[in-house]
Amino acid sequence: MSLGLYFMRVKCLLRNMEGIFWCYIFPIILSTCLYLGVSKLGAVEEFETIKIAYVVGEAQTELSKEAGTAVSQEQAELSHEVGTAVGHNELLSVMKAAKLSEDKYMFDITLCSSKEAVDLLEKGDIEAYIIGGDRPELFIKENGLNETIVKSFVDSYMQKQITIKNILVSNPEALNNGLIDDLIGQTDFVDISDKHKKPDNIIIYFYAILAYTCIFASNWGLEEVINIEADQSMRGARISASPVSKMRLFACNMLASYTCHIISVILLFLYMKFVLNVKFGDELAYLIAICLAGSLTGLLMGASIGFWIKKKPAIKEAIIIAFSLGCSFLSGMMAVEIKYYVTEKFPLLAYINPVNLITDAMYSLYYFDGHNRYFINLMLLMLMAAVFTVASYFGIRRRNHDSI
Secondary structure, three states: OHHHHHHHHHHHHHOOHHHHHHHHHHHHHHHHHHHHHHOOOOOOOOOOOEEEEEEOOOOOOOHHHOOOOOOOHHHHHHHHHHHHHHOOOHHHHHHHHOEEEOOEEOEEEEEOOHHHHHHHHHHOOOOEEEEOOOOOEEEEOOOOHHHHHHHHHHHHHHHHHHHHHHHHHHOHHHHHHOHHHHHHOOOEOOOOOOOOOOOOHHHHHHHHHHHHHHHOHHHHHHHHHHHHOOOOOHHHHHHHOOOOOHHHHHHHHHHHHHHHHHHHHHHHHHHHHHHOOOOOOOOHHHHHHHHHHHHHHHHHHHHHHHHHOOOOHHHHHHHHHHHHHHHHHHOOOOOHHHHHHHHHHOHHHHHOOHHHHHHHHHHHHHHOOOOHHHHHHHHHHHHHHHHHHHHHHHHHHOOOOOOO
């Protein structure tokens, strides 16, 4: 009989279009709007391949004219060795090998004459062109990020070339010990560090939406109370006159509500992870567990409010909505700075806020290596659920209505 009551209540809940919208559809819309609005704020800037032209063997400047003084025979021989080792077109080879990432090269190089390079630059087909030689020359049309990158790259190459010459003057054997490869063998020029263990304020917003959806179960808990209370609804009056145990019916209805609601939370989580590509980390089992606990706490909280506040159903609903939104605000759903402020200035308020406990447990999984903070939040949440369970139990026992 209890199983039949459970499945019957599940059917009723799934046919409630208003409840389905606010529990299933609205959180998805909210998370989508959040994703479109703030998801790119913390993203690492992605560099694109820079198009340049390279002119080989034109307008070269002699190394001997660099200092304006005569060089010794030994230095001249070393300079010749460097020119042979590095090569007049070594810059071209280094630029061809330079990468932004494993599968993306830093430069898209076109080999051409100087006249063709000028035409390409004027048309905007390239960002700059280089005339190779002992002292490469760089030509650009306007200042910009890509032009600055090219200039910095060429300057770095020239500095390393001078460093090689200075080292060979004092230690000629360094050429045979991998000096060239050590100084100009670098190919990766963009370092994007792993942000998995660094604070990410954007993800707190998604955690807050998940937590708010969990606590939204309080509306379903309140509805179950209204449906069995004779002084709250016509359905409650009919149920009170039925031979079914009110305690058993309430337990079946609450289990049905919990089942339907936790499905909505899991669907939201899957949508965030696989559609919005929110980085929740690797502790997914722990994250689902805190969602289960949060949904249970919200459901029992709504039932407790329904039993112990002697007001009309509309007033009870307004109290639950205000409480849920207030807790969400303090947990950082509207402004993440509020969460940090409350935690620092009013730590007790943070520990009695169920939405904050959920978001903090989720964030601890993302940010910390251990699970101590996670289990503290989980235990506090389960303690709240136990208190609400006891309150609901005594609340349903104290309500008796005479049949007239």
